[in-house]
Amino acid sequence: MTRRSRRALPAVLAALVLLAASVLVAVCAIQLALGETPLLSYESVAGRLSGTTWSALEVAVAGGVVAAVGLVLFLVAVVPGRARTAALDQHTAVSVRGLRNALRSAAQVDGVESAAVKVRRRRVRAVVRTRRSVVDGLGDTVRTALEHRVGEFALARPPQVVVRVKALRSTS
Template identity: 45%
Template sequence: MKRHPRRSTPATLTAVVLLTGCALVAVVAIQLILGQAPWISYRTVAEALHDARWSDLIPGVAGGVAVLLGLILLVAALLPGKLTVLPLQGELNSGASRRSYRSTLRAAASTVDGVAKAKVNLKRHKASAKVSTDRTNTAGLADAVREAIERRLDQINPAVRPTVKIKVHAARSRS
């Protein structure tokens, strides 16, 4: 079971850059084999690189950009991302997808009397719910929603129980 993201965005960007470079080299090589004028002249590139000095601006900027991109890819590979499957307690290696976890908590919040709409966001150790109501008096609604979400968390039994934060938005204002 894959619990962590697969880092597909950095891998895809790296693959696209390498593929573009390889395709360009292949096109130029094929043009040279067929006796056509290549898009990029090998002689022009070789002369430009031969004439470049380490103290020039262009090699310094290119090296800085390469180092920066390398560091970004290294950080993306080493830092843990959001869990895609949230672990559940129990003897078996079980988990719930982030999407289903969020939707079941939203459904629990929506069952509370007076809640018109609910939205749940999951952070590392926090579940925050924003609920909208048509009521003018919202006293006790936040506590009722918190209790409903905590009951659902008791049923789900996550390995790491998030703290629950509730915000209530009344559609009508008091007059």
Template identity: 45%
Template sequence: MKRRPRRTVPATLTALVLLAACVLITIVAIQLIMGQSSLIGYRSVTDTLHSTHWNDTAVLVAGGTLVLLGLLLLLAALLPGKPRVLPLSGDMDAGVTRRSLRHALQNTAASVDGVSRAKLKLGRRTIVARVRTDRTNTEGLTDAVRAAVDQHLDQVTPLTRPAMKVQLRTTRNAP
């Protein structure tokens, strides 16, 4: 079970651009059917297109922009994002969301004696814990945080266990 993130932003932007184009074309078509003067004149559009050459700067910039936008949309559709649900090991098809795992591990790291604040970043293959302490003697604190987070990971049992990195900062200067 690896639920991937939905590509809602590129899909929404594409849908809005297509909707705007369809609404504009529909308005112009209805105005032409009713015999009114249209919002966009057919003759002005055709005259502009006939006078434009392929090597004009505006055509090259518009073409390059559209190609770049198309490639970005294609990459967004083909490249997988970070999975939202991480599979757990075992016989059942179960998983844990990245957000809840990150919060649980962050609370575990913050509960270690001597830690005043902990922030955790859960990457694809690594966990980076940024720990802050008020102690002047920080000996063994990174090992204690690593052991607490490892123990919590042993309880959760993710299918792939990420590597652990602990970064320690002190708020006080050592004497």
């Protein structure tokens, strides 16, 4: 069970463009029904389009733009997004955000000031910061703690744990 990210932004943009076109057509139709001058005159649009040939540069540019937008929307719909869950077994999963937060708290061993954790499909990267001047063994301690916490989750494919230790310079 792998949940993928939603495609909210492209869907909203496409919906807004279609909504704007629909509102424009509806406003013009209502204005015509009331006998007023429409916002966008049908005669001027039809006259302009009837005077344009299929071989005109404007038609080729408009066709290219529409084809490019269509291709981008198609690719956004077909290409899978980033996984939002990590599989525990065939039927259960844990959110990547929850796993990251649990690993960040596990990385807070003695001597660690702060920890930043990135969870990917095959790798967990942790960057820990310490005020210690001697950091020997701290990376191994954090790695052991992270591997233990990953083991507690019993992921279907446990990721490799990579730890990087940064020593902060003392301000005193």
